[in-house]
Amino acid sequence: NAGVTQTPKFQVLKTGQSMTLQCAQDMNHNSMYWYRQDPGMGLRLIYYSASEGTTDKGEVPNGYNVSRLNKREFSLRLESAAPSQTSVYFCASKDPLPLHFGNGTRLTVT
Amino acid sequence: GENVEQHPSTLSVQEGDSAVIKCTYSDSASNYFPWYKQELGKGPQLIIDIRSNVGEKKDQRIAVTLNKTAKHFSLHITETQPEDSAVYFCAASLQGAQKLVFGQGTRLTINP
Numbered sequence: 001n002a003g004v005t006q007t008p009k010f011q012v013l014k015t016g017q018s019m020t021l022q023c024a025q026d027m028n029h030n031s032m033y034w035y036r037q038d039p040g041m042g043l044r045l046i047y048y049s050a051s052e053g054t055t056d057k058g059e060v061p062n063g064y065n066v067s068r069l070n071k072r073e074f075s076l077r078l079e080s081a082a083p084s085q086t087s088v089y090f091c092a093s094k095d096p097l098p099l100h101f102g103n104g105t106r107l108t109v110t
Numbered sequence: 111g112e113n114v115e116q117h118p119s120t121l122s123v124q125e126g127d128s129a130v131i132k133c134t135y136s137d138s139a140s141n142y143f144p145w146y147k148q149e150l151g152k153g154p155q156l157i158i159d160i161r162s163n164v165g166e167k168k169d170q171r172i173a174v175t176l177n178k179t180a181k182h183f184s185l186h187i188t189e190t191q192p193e194d195s196a197v198y199f200c201a202a203s204l205q206g207a208q209k210l211v212f213g214q215g216t217r218l219t220i221n222p
Contacts, residue, residue, distance in 0.1 A: 004153070031208060040119065042199060042214040043154070050208050058209065090153055098144055099210055101153030 002026055004102035006091050012108045013081045021076040021105050023091030030095045032074035034058075034066060036087040037104070043090065049074055081109045112137040114202050116213025124221050129190055131216045133200035134182040140202040143176060143183045144210070148197040157198075158185070161205065187218075195220045 004025045013019055025032065034046040045058030049068040063085060065077045074093075078085060086109045091102045113136040123129045135143075141162035146154035160167045160174045160183065167174050171190075176183040183202075187194055200213040 040214060042116070043212040045209060048208060056208075092153075097142065097205065098156045098159060101146075101155070103151070103153045 004091055004093055004100055006089075006102035006105050008105060009103070010106050012110065013078075014110055015082060017081050018077070018079050019081065019107075020078075021089055021091075021107075022073070023075065023102060024073045025091075025093040025100070026072065027093060027100065028071070028095070029093035029100075030071070031093060032068065033092040033094075033099070034064075034074070034076045035090045035092065036060065037090060038087050046076065046089075078107075081107075083109050085109050112140055112202055112209075112211040114200060114211050114213040116200050116216060118216060119214065120217045120219070122219045122221060123190055125190055125192060127190055129187045129194070129218055129220075131185045131198055131200070131218070132182060133184070133202075133213050134180075135202040135211075136181070137202070138178075138181060139204055142203050142205045143174070144201050145172075145174060145185050146199045146201070148199065148215075150196075154199055190220045192220050192222060194218060 007022045030051045033048040035043040044060050047066040049055045052071045055066050067075045089105045092099045116133045144159035147157045148154040158174050171188045173186045198216045201210045203210045
């Protein structure tokens with residue numbers, strides 16, 4: 001089992017560019033999450049999907065959109081990247097506990 | 111909503127000594143308290159968790175204690191080793207809830 005797989009591992013964008021971060025899990029979990037990690041701020045929830053077909057905003061959703069493509073896949077889209085979105089992004093899943101994380105995507109917006 | 115505060119933000123201890131990281135939470139309804147370890151370049155990984163029906167849980171050199179009255183819980187690592195160097199996160203939630211709220215993290219360094 002691979003667990004939670006995120007692609008890409010690294011990405012550099014220019015301000016205004018768009019991109020989609022991909023996440024897939026092979027544990028048959030119902031719930032999936034996107035977090036961002038910034039120094040001194042811990043892990044902050046961007047969006048989550050409690051089950052296939054549903055998505056909800058977390059603590060910091062502005063500037064992001066998500067798609068729960070099927071039970072396995074949950075993508076995060078930045079439509080117009082801003083320097084404030086420079087961060088490490090983690091996808092996670094659970095059903096019901098504990099939460100399992102991927103290894104992250106390090107995104108730099110210049 | 112829930113708010114979790116974690117202290118200290120950095121901790122440096124000598125190899126073989128003990129390390130303690132503390133967290134406080136705000137929502138008295140929370141009943142699930144996990145601890146995660148994050149190594150460099152990796153995602154956080156669960157190391158131990160505790161439900162509110164117990165006050166302490168141990169797993170080899172790691173233990174977690176919970177004080178529901180005071181709304182705080184702590185991670186204790188004994189006989190620290192270099193491989194314990196990492197960032198540690200606490201979190202809190204209701205067991206059936208969708209959202210886990212994390213503390214700010216503690217960077218633990220074990221000095222040889």
